[in-house]
Amino acid sequence: MLKIFLPALALLLAACGSYKAVRPDAPRAVVLETQSYAVKYKAARGQRITAVYHNNSSPLTVELRQGHTAEKLKQIQTWAKGVEYANPKTRWHVQEGFATLTRGKKVIVFTEVAE
Secondary structure: OHHHHHHHHHHHHHHHHOHHHHOOOOOOOOOOOOOOEEEEEEEOOOOEEEEEEEOOOOOOEEEEEEOOEEEEEEEEEEEOOEEEEEOOOEEEEEEOOEEEEEEOOEEEEEEEEOO
16 A cells, blocks of 8 residues: 555655646736836935946846946845945945945945936
8 A cells, every 4th residue: 555655645745746736827027128228326525326227137237337438246235224346446235325435444324316
């Protein structure tokens, strides 16, 4: 009896966990790519920066635009309330409503602005 029960139980459990066994006619789920989006920031001394977040690559990236320059950084760390992007020269730490730019020993805190 046990020889029949164990293989039957294994087969039943395998069928219950399969996608087609649960919803045989349902289409496969499609994960949509989030489009890139831009956020504008302003520092206390008037400096402005635009961060363009690209969510269609792995790892995720951000392009920092200041004046006529653009710098690309890769996501290196995430937390519940923040994300950090970096390249060998720059770090961009984003939290809700503000971001911190670190280049060498220079640190600038930017606040998100609506424009």
